[in-house]
Amino acid sequence: MKPFPALPYLSGNFAPLLVECDANDLVIEGEMPRDLSGALFRTGPNPQFPPLGNSHHWFLGDGMVHALFIDNGRVSYRNRWVRTHQFNEERAAGRRLYSSAFGGEAPDPSAAGKPRNVANTNIVPHAGKLFAIDEGSSPVAMDPRSLDTQGSWTFEGKYQGPMTAHPKIDAETGEMFFFGYMAAGPGSPDISFVVVDKHGKVTRSEMFKAPYASMVHDFAITDQHIIFPIYPATIDVQRIMKGGPVIAWDPDAGTHIGIMPRNGTMADIRWFKGPAAYAYHPLNAYSEGGKVVLDHMVYPRVPLFPNADGSRAPADIADQPARLERWTFDLSNNSDSYKREVLDDLATEFPRIDDRWTGLKHRHGYAGAITGAKLPGSPFDTIAHYDLKTGAREIWKPGAGNFVMEPVVAPRGPGEANGYVLTLVYRSETNLSDLVVLDAKNIAAGPVATAKLPVRVPFGFHGNWLAAAQDRA
Numbered sequence: 001m002k003p004f005p006a007l008p009y010l011s012g013n014f015a016p017l018l019v020e021c022d023a024n025d026l027v028i029e030g031e032m033p034r035d036l037s038g039a040l041f042r043t044g045p046n047p048q049f050p051p052l053g054n055s056h057h058w059f060l061g062d063g064m065v066h067a068l069f070i071d072n073g074r075v076s077y078r079n080r081w082v083r084t085h086q087f088n089e090e091r092a093a094g095r096r097l098y099s100s101a102f103g104g105e106a107p108d109p110s111a112a113g114k115p116r117n118v119a120n121t122n123i124v125p126h127a128g129k130l131f132a133i134d135e136g137s138s139p140v141a142m143d144p145r146s147l148d149t150q151g152s153w154t155f156e157g158k159y160q161g162p163m164t165a166h167p168k169i170d171a172e173t174g175e176m177f178f179f180g181y182m183a184a185g186p187g188s189p190d191i192s193f194v195v196v197d198k199h200g201k202v203t204r205s206e207m208f209k210a211p212y213a214s215m216v217h218d219f220a221i222t223d224q225h226i227i228f229p230i231y232p233a234t235i236d237v238q239r240i241m242k243g244g245p246v247i248a249w250d251p252d253a254g255t256h257i258g259i260m261p262r263n264g265t266m267a268d269i270r271w272f273k274g275p276a277a278y279a280y281h282p283l284n285a286y287s288e289g290g291k292v293v294l295d296h297m298v299y300p301r302v303p304l305f306p307n308a309d310g311s312r313a314p315a316d317i318a319d320q321p322a323r324l325e326r327w328t329f330d331l332s333n334n335s336d337s338y339k340r341e342v343l344d345d346l347a348t349e350f351p352r353i354d355d356r357w358t359g360l361k362h363r364h365g366y367a368g369a370i371t372g373a374k375l376p377g378s379p380f381d382t383i384a385h386y387d388l389k390t391g392a393r394e395i396w397k398p399g400a401g402n403f404v405m406e407p408v409v410a411p412r413g414p415g416e417a418n419g420y421v422l423t424l425v426y427r428s429e430t431n432l433s434d435l436v437v438l439d440a441k442n443i444a445a446g447p448v449a450t451a452k453l454p455v456r457v458p459f460g461f462h463g464n465w466l467a468a469a470q471d472r473a
């Protein structure tokens with residue numbers, strides 16, 4: 001194939017890894033805890049072929065899954081591309097057929113009119129399956145051990161629409177909640193809402209209309225409510241028809257947060273309204289005393305997308321970064337406004353909690369942060385731990401030239417944040433990555449153990465831990 005063009009999101013550690021491999025018994029520095037047993041899955045965009053033209057959006061590279069299997073102090077590694085229909089067609093052709101830009105080049109005639117599927121955003125275990133998800137398509141099931149692709153999964157034909165890459169799993173009931181935007185077709189404001197029980201069966205599948213069509217990346221649940229945040233990264237068919245951007249920052253549309261009782265219907269969604277802002281990811285949400293509390297990483301505008309008039313956006317996430325904010329919605333009165341507080345001033349993304357506390361009042365939060373020099377791309381160089389009870393914040397930095405990815409909590413025993421924080425660290429000096437294991441209650445102490453990968457893992461998006469048993473107690 002031809003060389004990849006020297007675009008920012010195809011360069012350095014954004015460049016794809018062009019090998020699939022297996023490695024047993026990684027070199028480990030320190031002592032890998034014996035009570036850490038399971039698999040860490042991670043995914044991100046890893047384009048198989050160069051773009052059709054000279055533009056490429058980070059979000060549209062083919063997903064590659066990296067798995068670290070940890071057992072009794074030993075670690076093995078495996079990586080595989082997700083074999084979507086798009087991947088298979090392009091591999092057979094030996095070149096890219098689908099555009100990797102929003103708008104932009106027309107696809108190859110063989111791909112015209114066919115949906116993209118890159119399955120690159122999250123890798124989520126549920127009910128014995130492992131789902132690679134990209135928010136615009138059905139999830140793609142993979143074998144959790146071999147990482148062989150099993151194919152698109154439509155929940156036994158019960159739900160065929162798009163699925164957010166951020167489903168929420170209720171640790172108490174084992175249910176998986178998710179939504180899909182543009183569920184009635186491209187540019188539609190319709191959003192699906194689906195509940196799947198702990199056995200993987202669809203128990204609920206409904207639709208509602210959002211105030212406008214937009215990129216809805218994530219949502220939140222509590223033990224009593226479902227929260228649908230609609231931020232003005234709009235998808236406006238009229239604008240697109242006139243040659244405008246597909247997804248664009250459109251602040252006049254404002255922020256709309258829909259809150260529905262978990263036992264209610266779509267007709268019960270109550271909409272709260274506020275000034276334009278953007279969040280890709282919540283840390284968590286909970287219901288307490290007639291209020292819903294949403295902690296999330298809030299940007300002043302959507303990063304990585306242009307303005308609605310087509311003018312260019314700030315080039316980079318670090319130019320206008322997100323910070324941890326708490327938005328509180330009072331359900332006991334008729335106001336449609338909400339309270340907004342900045343909880344911390346660090347520039348952050350990739351917030352995570354101990355997932356056993358999904359929808360419950362959390363005390364501990366973790367995130368990737370930028371504390372060093374601003375660098376092109378995704379320069380997260382720090383892991384942060386917020387104690388939201390005391391207001392204390394701890395950080396751990398892997399050192400100059402080293403970059404972190406999303407922190408994932410692997411539980412060790414009963415109690416919130418009783419466990420380990422796992423992250424991958426890219427080391428620019430060696431051009432390789434490490435798995436770093438931190439104590440979730442003492443990240444500042446530095447790694448408990450570090451496993452040396454034989455490859456670099458490109459900067460990517462999300463991952464999850466799959467353990468044999470998890471207890472909340």
Ligand SMILES: [Fe+2]
Pocket residue numbers: 121165166217218280281461462
């Ligand atoms: Fe995400």
